Amino acid sequence: MINDFQDAITKLCQRFSLEKPKNNEGIFSLKVGEQGIHITKYPKNKILMFAHIEQAKIDCHATLFQKNMFSEVLLKPVLSQEDNTNDWVLWNRQDLHESSIETLYQKLELLSYSSDELLMGSTMTQKEKSSKGALMDIRHCYKN
Structure with missing residues (x-):
């Protein structure tokens, strides 16, 4: 069980053997x-994960609709388009107090996998995806 946003970040850092941010x-x-x-943490008591996807790297609009x-x-992440810049944003969100390190990891993995699929223009079927599995390569954390 995750207690708050800081606890969630601490546990994710521990999971990936990253130094806890100050x-x-x-x-x-x-x-x-x-x-x-x-x-x-957005809105209050929710944990939101998101990735910006460059519009130029998305070739097939049918794939975009299938993602949602x-x-x-x-x-599963949702693909949306930001209204000011028209940038694509892939995101998922869940109740912070119903989260666990396992669900946070799963959300991060799904977001990463979906992002990679969009950037590569992948059109694999759900059956093909489940047979391949997904592994994340966490390089490092950085500050905005």
Whole structure:
């Protein structure tokens, strides 16, 4: 069970053997592979993870609509477009007090995997995805 945002960040850092940030009040950012993933508390008592996806790297609009279709994956990220810049944002959110280190890890993994898929233009089926599995390569954390 996660107690608060600071506890969530501390446990994620421990999970990845990263040094705990000195100030994790606002946004905590990780570099997962080549993608920056940001974690914050928004709105109150929710934990939000998001990644900006460069529009130029998204080729197929049908893939975008398929990404947002409901599925059995409860923590599946949602793809949205920011209204001011038209940048794509991949995000997921859940209640902070219902989170555990396992669900946080799963959310981060799903976000990273979905981000990589979009950037590579992957159109693998759900069956192909589940047979391959997903492993994250956490490089380091950085401050905004």
